[in-house]
Amino acid sequence: MDEFATPLLSVREVNKQFGNGCDHCRVLTPDSLMKNFCPVCRTVYSCQNISFDLYPGEVLGIVGESGSGKSTLMRCLYFDQEVTSGEAYIRTYQDGSKNVFEESAQQKRYIRNHVLGKVYQNPLLGLRMNFSAIGNIAEKLIAAGSRHVGAMEERGMALLEHVNIPTYRMKEAPKNFSGGMQQRVQIAKALSNNPPILLLDEVTTGLDLSVQASVLDLIKQLQRELNISIIIVSHDLGVIRMLADRTMVMLDGKVVEQGLTDQILEDPQHPYTQQLVHSLV
Template identity: 80%
Template sequence: MTEFEVPVLSIKNLNKQFGPGCDHCRNPEPMALIKNYCSVCGTVYACRDVSFDVYPGEVLGIVGESGSGKSTLMQCLYFDQETTSGEGYISSYQNGLKNLFEESSQQKRYIRNHLMGKVYQNPLLGLKIDFSSIGNIAEKLIAAGSRNVGMMEARGSELLSKVNIPVHRRKEAPKNFSGGMQQRVQIAKALSNQPPILLLDEVTTGLDLSVQASVLDLIKSLQREMNISIVLVSHDLGVIRMLADRTLVMLEGQVIEQGLTDQILEDPQAPFTQSLVHSLL
């Protein structure tokens, strides 16, 4: 097996439920749930047995309607939420042998700071909005153990110029920036430690179409230049078509279809995917 056949990230049977569950909804019969909700105890099964691999330099798209579980999945991957059960492995962490979800909170912090970057739909979650832009990047570098101020300033400047933030604005706070500029600062911050994995959660939602296009072009060029692996969540098939090599389709917490993006867009199999694709035409 070559290194390119070894997944950078491997997720097996990830489950996340909100609520205790009960005898009624633990019943394997499909009729026990209304979509992914138990009407008896009120438990929501946000992710149900989600499994996938991401390979070096690959962009994996995850698409689904609102409430399909895709953002909850991203929160679990970045430890913003605890998983209910499941396994996750990163090839560059403990030789890919340690289940990420069972590690201590200290180790999870290490993984977040060194091996992953995340860009949130809402920049308020990913940035300290009153810090300077370069200060936001320094914060991520400090969390990963950097102490050299000169190095952090140089790295921050390099990244901000890569994401097209003007030099004279790098010491300005993101609260003064437009939505598109805030997302570009988030991308720079997420890439500051050169993580092998970048998580993008609905990064263009709420942006003007021209701004969306420039953010997507930026992501595409950085991904090619750095050969980074990306997990990209979107409800917009146009975004998925532009960026993703392979795509998972989620519905009611489950993966209902997966394959090469072209294949899914040209020959969707599941009725939900067919309606999604036809809505794009």
Template identity: 55%
Template sequence: MVEKDWLLKVTNLTKIYGEPGANTLLQTGPEFNSNICPETGSIVACADISFDLYPGEVLGIVGESGSGKSTVVKMLYLDIESSNGAALLKPYQNGLVNILDESNQKKRWIRNYLMGMVYQNPRDGLNFKFSSGGNIAEKLIMGGNYHVASIRTRAKDLLTKTEVPVQRMDDKPASFSGGMQQRVQISKAIANNPPLLFLDEVTTGLDVSVQARVLDLIRELQHDLGIAMIVVSHDLSVIRMLTDRTLVMKNGRIVERGLTDQILQDPQHPYTQLLVSSLL
């Protein structure tokens, strides 16, 4: 992969809750086994996160609860504001503008046209007052499609692709199983053919057999559509199944990065070694 081919370039992404002190970043992190500043009590959710993502690539971010992995994705999806850092998205202004600094109106455009998100809890990604087809329609309308017939056709196609019975298109997600809710959420997330999809702990809380089917579906969609993905999980088996490269996070910092196979077969950082040993 050559430098010019990147889709997303993230540099020094940082999120601090509370008022940071002069030494907050120096007194937190894996070497201190804490992300809480001893001077000010501010919380460093993540700090100095940098990476490139390439078209069609699947990048994993793995770590325990509180490691900062979900915060990274929420900042990149523009759900929450960053404290520092830059994110350049090649399809937006040819990758010359930091999307984190854009106006709320422009951020909505970026989210609607260039990104999709599948949350751990379907209630965060779906409107339970709408039908499954209505949720997809909402995303399509926000992406500029106002033609009712084409919206309904697209909704049917997406539900079929994600193995949701089309005859249930007018049913509300509340009447669906957890696995089916996630499949509707995936349909909504990819409705406008975004080049980038975020997946945040999408199998947590699902039965093992349902987890496997959802992961199979995600892998099939990525193969068929060529969407670049960032997959957040505390579960290395999910990372192993879906991703090409992996970032390992602890206490808000990246402690190891590399090809997923390489990290699983020969982890270098003690924390990664612990994660891998727990998988075996």
């Protein structure tokens, strides 16, 4: 079987709701919710029956407006939040036989430290601002079982050089760095254990345009060199156009369209995607 024809990550019917639901919204119909919100019991249905596959070496873009559920989906995939229901299988973990959402807290920690890397929109969530840049990488390596100080220092320096952090600043704390440099340290930290899957959540939001471009170039270069699979979330179709092979469009907690990025940008089918694409032109 061609390994590139087999998904690296398979996600099936993921639901995430905030609130218990009520008789009005429990059977979801177009009339029961205002967008993804129940006006009766105030439950928010952030993700509704989300299913997709991610293939080896592929970049999957997830695009949608604020509140569409894309960042909630990323938090669920990285176990920052628990799903309400759903399944996810990772081929490099237990041969893809275990629903990772049902694994123990200890096993989820193992998956976070060995199989997944994540770069957050807000560097405060991904970095310890008072640790040195190289100390942040060492923290991730220690969590994955590394104990050899020399080897960790060597790995940390190589990664920081790779993301263009000058050697003389490696012992400096990220709180002294610019936003773009903080994101580059986060990328280095996320890649420290060679995870097969990298999750990028709005990584360029709030950065100056020139800095955005250099961070995106870096991601593109790393993806090519490491042949890593990436899920990138953005509300900016320009980012998705530059990086993603395939794109999934989310609106009000649901996937409204998915397909090859070129196809979606050139011939969008759903009215919301059409609106997004026309706003880019």
